[in-house]
Amino acid sequence: MEKLNIVQSSCVPINIENVDTDQIIPARFLKATNREGFGDNLFRDWRYDDNNQPKKDFILNNPTYKGQILVGGKNFGSGSSREHAAWAIYDHGFRVVVSSFFADIFKGNSLNIGLLPVVVSEGFLADLFAEIAKNPATEVKVDIQNQSISILALNKTEKFEISNYKKLCLIEGLDDIEFLLSKKDKVEAFEKTHVIF
Amino acid sequence: MGKTLFEKIWDAHIVDTIPDGPSILYIDKHLIHEVTSPVAFEGLYTRKLQVFRPKQVVATPDHNVPTIDQHLPIKEELSRLQVQKLTDNCEKNGINLYGMNHPYQGIVHVIGPELGITKPGMTIVCGDSHTATHGAFGTIAFGIGTSEIEMVFASQCLLQSKPKTMRITIDGELPKGVTSKDIILYIIAELTAGGATGYFVEYAGSAIRALSMEARMTICNMSIEMGARGGLIAPDETTFNYMKGREFMPKGADWDKALAYWKTLYSDSDAKFDMELNYKTSDIEPMITYGTNPGMGIKISKPIPANESNTKALEYMGFTAGEKLLGKQIDYVFIGSCTNGRIEDLREVAKVVKGRKKAENIRMYIVPGSKQVEKQAIAEGLVKIFEDAGIEFRQPGCSACLAMNEDKVPKGKYCVSTSNRNFEGRQGPGSRTLLVSPITAAAVAITGKITDVRELL
Numbered sequence: 001m002e003k004l005n006i007v008q009s010s011c012v013p014i015n016i017e018n019v020d021t022d023q024i025i026p027a028r029f030l031k032a033t034n035r036e037g038f039g040d041n042l043f044r045d046w047r048y049d050d051n052n053q054p055k056k057d058f059i060l061n062n063p064t065y066k067g068q069i070l071v072g073g074k075n076f077g078s079g080s081s082r083e084h085a086a087w088a089i090y091d092h093g094f095r096v097v098v099s100s101f102f103a104d105i106f107k108g109n110s111l112n113i114g115l116l117p118v119v120v121s122e123g124f125l126a127d128l129f130a131e132i133a134k135n136p137a138t139e140v141k142v143d144i145q146n147q148s149i150s151i152l153a154l155n156k157t158e159k160f161e162i163s164n165y166k167k168l169c170l171i172e173g174l175d176d177i178e179f180l181l182s183k184k185d186k187v188e189a190f191e192k193t194h195v196i197f
Numbered sequence: 198m199g200k201t202l203f204e205k206i207w208d209a210h211i212v213d214t215i216p217d218g219p220s221i222l223y224i225d226k227h228l229i230h231e232v233t234s235p236v237a238f239e240g241l242y243t244r245k246l247q248v249f250r251p252k253q254v255v256a257t258p259d260h261n262v263p264t265i266d267q268h269l270p271i272k273e274e275l276s277r278l279q280v281q282k283l284t285d286n287c288e289k290n291g292i293n294l295y296g297m298n299h300p301y302q303g304i305v306h307v308i309g310p311e312l313g314i315t316k317p318g319m320t321i322v323c324g325d326s327h328t329a330t331h332g333a334f335g336t337i338a339f340g341i342g343t344s345e346i347e348m349v350f351a352s353q354c355l356l357q358s359k360p361k362t363m364r365i366t367i368d369g370e371l372p373k374g375v376t377s378k379d380i381i382l383y384i385i386a387e388l389t390a391g392g393a394t395g396y397f398v399e400y401a402g403s404a405i406r407a408l409s410m411e412a413r414m415t416i417c418n419m420s421i422e423m424g425a426r427g428g429l430i431a432p433d434e435t436t437f438n439y440m441k442g443r444e445f446m447p448k449g450a451d452w453d454k455a456l457a458y459w460k461t462l463y464s465d466s467d468a469k470f471d472m473e474l475n476y477k478t479s480d481i482e483p484m485i486t487y488g489t490n491p492g493m494g495i496k497i498s499k500p501i502p503a504n505e506s507n508t509k510a511l512e513y514m515g516f517t518a519g520e521k522l523l524g525k526q527i528d529y530v531f532i533g534s535c536t537n538g539r540i541e542d543l544r545e546v547a548k549v550v551k552g553r554k555k556a557e558n559i560r561m562y563i564v565p566g567s568k569q570v571e572k573q574a575i576a577e578g579l580v581k582i583f584e585d586a587g588i589e590f591r592q593p594g595c596s597a598c599l600a601m602n603e604d605k606v607p608k609g610k611y612c613v614s615t616s617n618r619n620f621e622g623r624q625g626p627g628s629r630t631l632l633v634s635p636i637t638a639a640a641v642a643i644t645g646k647i648t649d650v651r652e653l654l
Contacts, residue, residue, distance in 0.1 A: 017506060018390050018490050022620040027599040031261065031275035033235040033282050045622050050608070075391035078424060078490070079620060080599075081326040082233065083342035104360075104394055104426050105326060109342035163358070165218030175344070177244070180352035183213060183221060187354055190212040196225045196253075197316055197447055197455035 001114040003173035007096050008141040008152075010067035012059055013132045019072050020079035021106060025088045027080075038084055039091030060092075064136045071128055072099045077106025077117075086110045096142050098149065100125045111166050112176065118142060118149050118160045127156060144170055199465025201362050202431050203397050206337045206462070210320045212354060219356040225319040226253055227349045228305045229292075231276075231283040232260040232601070233324030237346035238286040248290040250353045255314055256287050257295040259304045260325075261601040264564050264591035267297055276602065303567020303593045306330040306535035310414065311569055313443025317432040317459040322349060327535045327617060329420040332429035333413035334436055335462045337397070339427040360426045361395055361471035364464070366402035369478035374651035376545070377412035378537060378615070378634035380404065381419045382484035382494045384476065390492035394424030396472065399464060404478045405430055410439040411541040418536045419617050422491035431463040483650055485522055486619045486632040489513055493619070497523065497637070497649050513621055514629050515609075522631070522647045529612035530561040530642040531624070532635055533591075534598035537615035538566030540573050542635040547579040549639035549653055555587040556645025562589055562604060564596040588642065600625045613641045 029041040047058050054061040070089060076099040077085060086109040089097060097110065098118045107117045120128070131138045131151055141150045144167060150157040162170075169175065180187075200208070212221040234256075241248070248254060261276040271277035280297065287294035295301040301308055306327055309315040317335035322328060326340035341355065348355055367380060385392075398420050405413065413430050420428030437456060440446050447455045464470075482496035488510035495501065501511070503518035511518060532538075532546055543565065555561055563583055565571040571593055574580050580590045597604040598616035600623070606612040608627025615638050616623075619630040633641070640650035 016509065018492075020490065020618075020620045022599075022618070022623050026622055026626070027260075027601045030232050030601065031279055033279060034239060035236050045626055050626075075394070075424070078390055079326065079421075079618060081324060081340035081342055083236075083324075083344060086342070101391060101394065103391065103424055105340055105342060105421075109344065112342060112344035163218045165215050165356075176356045177240075177344075177348050177351050180221065180348055180354050180356065181246075183354075184352065186213050186221070187223070187352060190223055191353075194209075194223060195458075196319065197451070197458070 001173045001175045004095060004114055004116060004170045005145060006141065006143050007068050008139060009069050010137050011069040011071045011128070011132055011140055012065045012067060013071045013129055014059060015073055015129050017073035018075045018078055021077055021082050021085035022079055024077070024085040025082065030082060030084050035087055037091070038088035039093070042088040042092045068093060068095045069140050069142070070094045070097045071132065072097060074099060074101040076102050078103040081105045083109040083113070086113050086115050090115045098125070098128065111170070114170060114173070116142065116144065116170060120149060120158050120160065124156070124158045127151065127154065198469060199467040201464040201468040201470060202335060202399055202429060202462055203337065203362050204468070206318055206320065207359060209318070219358045221354050222320060222357045223354055224253070224322050224349050226255065226314060226321045228309060228321065228323035228328070229254060229256045229346065230260055230305050230325065231258040231279040233343050234286065234346055235279060235282045237343045237350060240347045241350050246351050248292065248350045251291040253353060254292045256283060256292050257302050257305055257308055258283055258297060260595045260599065262297065262594040263602050264562070264594050264596050264604055267592045273602070300568050303569065304535045304538060304595055306418065307539060307566030307570065310334065310410070311443070311567060313440060313446035316440070316446070316455070317436065317462050322355065326421045327418050329425070329427040330414050330418040330535055332417035332420070332427050333410060335429055335432040335459070337427060337429065340421065360397045363393060363396040363398045363425070363472040363474065364470040365398055365400050366473070366475045367400065367404040367478060368402045369404055370407070371404065371478055372481065374483045374636065374649070374654055375478065375481050376634040376636060377408050377415045379481055379484040380478070381416045382486065382491070382632060383481045385419060385423045385491050386484070386494035387476070388423045388492070390422065390490040391424040392492070393420070396425050398425045398428040400428060400430050406433065409541060410435060411539045414539070415536055419491065422617060432459050483634065483637050485637065485647065487514060487516055487522060489619055489621050491617065491619060491632060494632070497647070523649060525647045526558060527613050527641050527646060528558065528560065528610040529606050530559050530638050531597040531612055531614040531616060532638050533562065533564030533566065533596050534616040535566065535595070536617040537635045538564060538570065540570050542615065543570065543574050543579050544577070546635045546639040547582045549636050549650065550586040550588065550643060551582050553586055553643045555642050558645045559642050561642050562591050562597060564591045565593050567593050597624050599623060613638050613647070
């Protein structure tokens with residue numbers, strides 16, 4: 001996993017609630033047996049028409065909006081557990097997703113691959129969408145160590161929650177597997193008394 | 198203070214807890230399928246690891262398998278490759294696989310319970326969000342991502358933060374035409390698609406107690422559709438009667454010992470939940486969704502609500518706020534999936550269609566949840582009833598629930614479906630899905646339009 005600490009970037013806004021993982025990556029693109037290339041199909045059916053031509057009115061096809069930060073409406077990432085959704089967002093170049101509310105599995109999957117979900121207040125999110133609408137170059141700074149997110153032009157900062165454990169994982173680029181493997185003795189000791197019928 | 202059912206099971210599976218971090222949760226059973234496992238196996242090999250506890254893993258292909266000619270090699274190359282990868286990976290790691298032509302193959306959440314792999318008090322995970330289905334037996338069962346699949350392969354554990362607990366109590370007798378699917382669609386409509394996020398839900402109350410195991414599975418199955426991590430129901434005599442004698446259930450004295458433990462699995466009377474909700478069955482009617490997430494559901498006789506946040510969904514669906522759905526012409530009917538592809542679902546459908554004919558404008562598939570369901574449906578004469586009605590009965594798999602195989606609904610067409618998701622394009626690019634119970638789907642198949650099933654009962 002790549003290390004992540006401070007991300008400062010302009011944003012790509014998708015001001016829609018309940019963006020489900022079927023929209024982020026439709027099921028028909030889940031047939032790969034490796035992790036490469038999912039970014040090409042990120043938001044496939046919102047991004048391309050029936051003839052695979054980019055839809056002009058979709059934000060990812062608008063060169064005005066770019067950056068490492070994706071901003072979504074509330075309940076982002078609902079539905080299917082497919083980690084492919086997080087892979088597609090990451091593969092497209094995003095490192096942070098901001099919303100007022102994430103679906104649980106999507107949030108977990110993102111943290112596990114080094115994509116940071118930042119939960120902000122409804123008010124902060126509304127301000128962010130409004131500011132990006134005014135100025136597409138609006139920069140946002142996300143500082144994991146300090147657990148803060150700032151809209152630089154507005155001088156507006158909010159703290160976000162992340163466990164110390166996950167914070168360390170992101171900053172150091174460590175994943176849960178290494179940690180779990182280091183606990184193998186404890187797992188084996190647990191198994192000695194644990195009954196599975 | 199007493200414990201909730203969830204806490205009893207959770208506490209029995211904690212290996213260790215990281216200060217200001219997650220807990221190490223031990224996983225009793227890991228179910229895998231062809232779509233979300235290959236990258237996890239690759240990750241394992243890259244780290245030069247093998248599956249730590251292969252006997253606790255069970256595999257079956259379901260998501261992208263064809264539902265016709267299953268005895269032949271899979272035509273679609275990428276699907277064939279994924280299924281082959283699953284086979285190779287299971288062989289390499291000594292994992293029990295119910296492959297394409299095995300009599301136990303089927304949707305992973307259908308075969309777990311029917312084979313007796315699913316037992317009360319267990320932790321069960323699978324790289325599929327509908328894993329909560331197994332919660333009907335009083336298990337902590339939830340969907341995980343591919344990185345987590347790799348973690349379970351490597352260590353038989355997951356790092357998890359303890360979710361909050363919610364109890365949803367539903368009391369009363371089921372009104373005519375109302376099934377467990379209607380109960381859960383009603384609850385999701387009340388709570389919205391994200392309303393239970395962060396919670397693990399226990400379903401309780403007289404209405405739940407009166408349900409069969411298969412009906413309870415339908416309820417738990419859709420917990421994720423309101424954002425819940427999972428859903429569970431305390432085991433009772435209905436549970437034990439369903440389980441006894443199934444292939445992987447303990448037998449004889451082992452059964453008695455297990456049973457004594459299972460009977461301790463309920464929420465104590467003084468247990469505290471973070472949230473409690475109560476509903477009455479008399480408020481529920483046959484339900485249908487009108488929008489593009491499962492929270493957009495209404496009683497079938499009611500108009501589509503006028504609500505600003507529905508605009509995009511209604512535009513996609515081609516509906517207008519304030520109009521009623523009854524009488525609208527439908528193009529496709531799909532009966533199947535881990536939500537409603539079990540034998541009882543097919544029996545209920547058969548009762549409605551028996552002696553009637555499918556409407557000409559309807560293209561329809563009934564897809565059994567497993568090879569065993571398929572066999573049983575043939576043995577009970579249900580398939581004969583379907584065929585007499587002009588309905589196509591297919592072979593087991595996830596099929597048109599997520600349209601990874603050829604079973605797709607074309608752009609712009611309306612599909613009344615017993616599955617679990619009505620997201621944009623879920624059943625094929627541009628498809629329009631309306632979620633209902635199996636008997637409502639059967640009624641639509643007969644009339645060709647959205648129908649109140651109570652008129653046909």
